[in-house]
Amino acid sequence: MSFMSKPTVRHPKLPVNDIGLTVRDYEGGMSTLCAGCGHDSVTGALVQAAFELSIPTHRFAKLSGIGCSSKTPAYFLRDSHGFNSTHGRMPSVATGANSANRDLYYIGVSGDGDSLSIGMGQFVHAIRRNINMLYLIENNGVYGLTKGQFSAAADKGSKAKKGETNLQPPIDPCQTAITLGATFVARGFSGDKDQLVPLLKAGMKHRGFGLIDIISPCVTFNDHEGSTKSYAYTREHFNLAIAANFVPPVEEITAKYEEGTSMPVKLHDGSTIVLRKIDQDFDPMDRISALRNLQENAEAGEVTTGLLYIDESQPEMHEVDNTTKTPLVDLDYSQVCPGNDTLQKIQSRYR
Amino acid sequence: MRPTDTSNPDYFHKVVDCQYACPAHTDVPGYIRLIAQGRFTDAYMLNRKANVFPGILGRVCDRPCEPACRRGRIEDNPVAICRLKRVAADNRDDISALLPKPGPGNGKKVALLGAGCASLAVANDLAPLGYELTIFEKLDVAGGLMRSNIPSFRLPVEVLDEEIQMILDMGAELKTGHPIESMKDLLEQDFDAVFVGTGAPRGKELNLPGRQEAAANVFIGIDWLESVAFEHTESIGKRVLIIGVGNTAMDCCRTSLRLGADEVKVMARKPRAFFKASDWELEDAEEENIDIIVNHSPKEFVVKNGKLTGMVFELMEYDVDNNGKITDQHVTGETTISCDDVILAIGQDNAFPWVENDIGIEFDKWEVPVVDEMTFQSTREGVFFGGDAAFGPKNIIWAVEHSHQAAISIHKYCQGEDINQRLPDGQTLDSAKMGIHEWSYSNTYDGSERTLVPHVSLTERFKQLDIEVELGFSPELAAEEVERCLNCDIQTVFTANLCIECDACVDVCPVDCLTITENGDEADLRTRLTAPAENLAQDLYVSAELPQTKRVMVKDEDVCVHCGLCAERCPTAAWDMQKFTLHHPHTRDEADTPPARDVA
Structure with a gap:
């Protein structure tokens, strides 16, 4: 960690976005993670994505649990809302916050321990409910805060820093999410911002639960030879299946796309994700195909990345529950608390 | 682009904008750090090594360093470099013990014409080597234009006298009231070399x-x-x-x-x-x-x-x-x-009515002598020009550097060496890393505005001609101003084969000067960097291919604040902060280095 703060001085010609902010306005505090941590890169990508979308910083809510990954909301979007919850309980807090105010952009940041071990139960139900949020798993395969024990995402056969071999099979959050009905599932790599930033933008704009599993190497405990989540291993086994390019509503899609290899997917706010098939066997609109290909590629030892599955047709939690369209904070007090007479009427229904 | 050749001292030297812009290449960040530590005497001596007259120049230098200062590209105002130089001169201790002593005589005699900054600076370099120096001055007092043309309310006489005396004490003989009426007559006297430092007096x-x-x-x-x-x-x-x-x-x-x-x-x-x-x-x-x-x-x-x-x-x-x-x-x-x-x-114009036109010293159509830009030798062997006399009116700091170079030539000429074979500039780089989060310089960015130097009030200053208007920084004010220096000599040095491309440096850089990208030619690369790289006068630092993806690390030097965060956040020490020291040879260095033998 560094003790000095990042100076406020900025490049005098730093570009501004549509609402007049520079990328620096989307930053947070100085990271206290290890130098070279993949998570810091994800933070950088989030800052870039939020800047490029020109969303005012106070329209975000950042939520996290416990772990190295869960510290990172302190390092981006300093002027947004945030909640650092207990271990593995971020999905519940996100569900509550989203229930109360459906108009914010929710970014949940979790890790492979937080989501796939202690918080697995919370994770799967957030998917089932299709909460409108972007859920990031900063996945490094180890428990970095407790000196690098294997996590539930560690690959079978991968080696720990001191040489032990992992004997248990991993949980693949992407396969799990697709199985459970997630409507936006992607995998990225902290060391490839060109791919990650568009995925983050698309995920923020997707209506419903968006999961991005981000391979984010632990530079201290899992960046050695024999690791399957190191910078070098990930780059060697990187298999980009579906490239995604986020196009905001105001921009026209100018490039030509060949039928079958490229397809534009319209999002609810009018923006578009243009998907480009790199792996011809992969169909990101077909759940069965996506799952089959993910499994086959995993067997072959490949890290399949890109926008793996998308379904814009499913209703999110508020639509299913038919809740009010107005955030509770914007309702009159009389509507939120209609008074004793109304309470009596409701109670009389159960007598 | 090809990987930047940082073994050539010019590359990192150029990053130190102030030092590069200074004709004498004064180690500006070096002496500013010494002032920050309260080491005024050391700061003065570091200055003196390059520019000979820190007390004088700390008041009246034309300060090419300040418009060049990187701070001026980040905010509006550069560091008050010139004023800080004066702080060192004002607060130093007695330095007589630190000054070079007259060397044991080497039997060579050199005439120096005009007792201005040019001749005095030549004397400063040659006297310690044992040359017998005679300075001829037409006026009754030494100092040249520093005395006659710079008013005493800008440059007090005592400051001038003291710095001139330091040089005369090294053993140069000053002959005042002694105008040279004929170059021909002078050349017939028993001098081994002649230096003309008579300025542009018309x-x-x-x-x-x-x-x-x-x-x-x-x-x-x-x-x-x-x-x-x-x-x-x-x-x-x-x-x-x-x-x-x-x-x-x-x-x-x-x-x-x-x-x-x-x-x-x-x-x-x-x-x-x-x-x-x-x-x-x-x-x-x-x-x-x-x-x-x-x-x-x-x-x-x-x-x-x-x-x-x-x-x-x-x-x-x-x-x-x-x-x-x-x-x-x-x-x-x-x-x-x-x-x-x-x-x-x-x-002003040059004027050499006393140089005959049949003695082999040629002049161009503007009556400026034809002088070699490296050796400062005229068209007659053994006759050298420097300061305003050489290329027309410039300023004191240019005259000083001319004189350093002319002194090297005079030395080599008198020793029978080839005056064109000169030591090149050299550099040393020392890591500034002291511990995991500790650097040997003050690396936090201080956003303070330029400190204003106090002036004598408008009611007081006109009472006498010689009331110095600028009061100079107090040590307290100087302590604020020194923190504005960005320490540009603490270089960001990159070792490509250590990089794992984690992006930590790119993300943390406060001024967005780093990019990892595919290589290309310079014009193309400049369009693909994290922040606009529109200042073509500032170099791109391009690495060799990175091991994992074969991309390159590109740094736009333009507005780097040398905070060291790239190095601090680098997990593999691929970035390091290293103190750059320029070795710009003077006569003493030439004298200490035996001439290279010709290798046939």
């Missing part, structure tokens, strides 16, 4: 109608300043016009105020953007309520009853193109401005 004339009739009230700026400096002139009329808007004009107008003028106008032919005077000299003059009047071109002197009563000016208008260059000019009218005296400050 002020330009303005031959307009009425000039002869008005002669009693029209003065040549540099001559007039000299006569004020030596107390031959003690008053001037109430209304004075200064013609010209260079630094001499600024000295003339401010001196006029101190000799009794109360309405002084500086008349400029062109708009402000074309003024020759330095910004700070203009500001200092305007602080004293001097009127600077633009677009007035002098036409004639008005003389009534044999006395100057005013001047006629043509009112000018200029067409300026997009690059700020004048493409055309028009006269739109005329005006007469009344005055009692006129001072002409429109430039």
Whole structure:
């Protein structure tokens, strides 16, 4: 960690976005993670994505649990809302916050321990409910805060820093999410911002639960030879299946796309994700195909990345529950608390 | 682009903008750090090594370093480098023990003509090596234009005397009141080499109608300043016009105020953007309520009853193109401005009436001697020129560097070595890393504004000619200003094969000067960087191919604040902060290095 703060001085010609902010306005505090941590890169990508979308910083809510990954909301979007919850309980807090105010952009940041071990139960139900949020798993395969024990995402056969071999099979959050009905599932790599930033933008704009599993190497405990989540291993086994390019509503899609290899997917706010098939066997609109290909590629030892599955047709939690369209904070007090007479009427229904 | 060759000292030297811009390559960040530590004597000596006259230059340097300062590209105002130099001079201890001693005589005799900054700087370099030096000065006192043309309210006589005496104490003989009337005669004397440092002593004339009739009230700026400096002139009329808007004009107008003028106008032919005077000299003059009047071109002197009563000016208008260059000019009218005296400050010329034209010393069509730009030797072997005498009027700091180079040549010439075979610049790089989060310099960015130097009040300063207007920074004010220095000599040094491309440096850089990307040619790369890289004068630092993805690390040097965060956040120490020290050889270095043998 560094003790000095990042100076406020900025490049005098730093570009501004549509609402007049520079990328620096989307930053947070100085990271206290290890130098070279993949998570810091994800933070950088989030800052870039939020800047490029020109969303005012106070329209975000950042939520996290416990772990190295869960510290990172302190390092981006300093002027947004945030909640650092207990271990593995971020999905519940996100569900509550989203229930109360459906108009914010929710970014949940979790890790492979937080989501796939202690918080697995919370994770799967957030998917089932299709909460409108972007859920990031900063996945490094180890428990970095407790000196690098294997996590539930560690690959079978991968080696720990001191040489032990992992004997248990991993949980693949992407396969799990697709199985459970997630409507936006992607995998990225902290060391490839060109791919990650568009995925983050698309995920923020997707209506419903968006999961991005981000391979984010632990530079201290899992960046050695024999690791399957190191910078070098990930780059060697990187298999980009579906490239995604986020196009905001105001921009026209100018490039030509060949039928079958490229397809534009319209999002609810009018923006578009243009998907480009790199792996011809992969169909990101077909759940069965996506799952089959993910499994086959995993067997072959490949890290399949890109926008793996998308379904814009499913209703999110508020639509299913038919809740009010107005955030509770914007309702009159009389509507939120209609008074004793109304309470009596409701109670009389159960007598 | 090919990987940047950082083994060539020029690359990192250029990153230290101030040092690179300084003709003498003074180690500016080095001495600013010494001042920050309160080591004023060491700061003075580091300065003196490069620029010989830190006390003088700390007041009146033309300071090419300041417009170059990186801080000026990040905010509006550069570090007050020149003022800090003065702090070192003002607060230093007795340094006599630290100065070079006269060397044991080596039997070689060198004549130095003119006792100004050029000759004195040559003496400074040659005396410690045992040369027998004779300085010939036509006036009764040493100092040249530093004494005669720079008013004492900018440069106190005591400061001048002290720094001149340091050099004379090294064993140079000063012959004052001894003008050289004939170069030919001098060359027949028993000198092994001759150095001409006689400056550009002839002020330009303005031959307009009425000039002869008005002669009693029209003065040549540099001559007039000299006569004020030596107390031959003690008053001037109430209304004075200064013609010209260079630094001499600024000295003339401010001196006029101190000799009794109360309405002084500086008349400029062109708009402000074309003024020759330095910004700070203009500001200092305007602080004293001097009127600077633009677009007035002098036409004639008005003389009534044999006395100057005013001047006629043509009112000018200029067409300026997009690059700020004048493409055309028009006269739109005329005006007469009344005055009692006129001072002409429109430039200076070289003058060598005492150099015969049959002795092998050639002059070009502007009567400037033909001088080699590296060796400063004239077309006659053994005769060297430096300072304003060499290439026309420049400034003190240029004269000092000319003299360092000329001294090397004189030394090599006297020792029978090839004056063209000179030591190249060298560099050393030492890691500034002291611990995991500790660096051997103050790396936090201090956002303070430039500290203003206090001035004597407007009511006090005119009471006497020699009241120094600038009071200089106190050590307390200096302590604030030093923190504004970005330590550009603490270089960001990159080792490509250590990089794992984690992006930590790219993300943490506060000024977005780093990018990892595919290689390309420079014009293309400049369009693909994290932040716009539009300053073509500033280099891109391009790494070798990175091991994992074969991309390259590119750093735009333009606005790097040298905070060291890239190095601090680098997990593999691929980035390191390293102190760059330039080795710019002087005569002593040449003398200590045996000449390279020819390898056939």
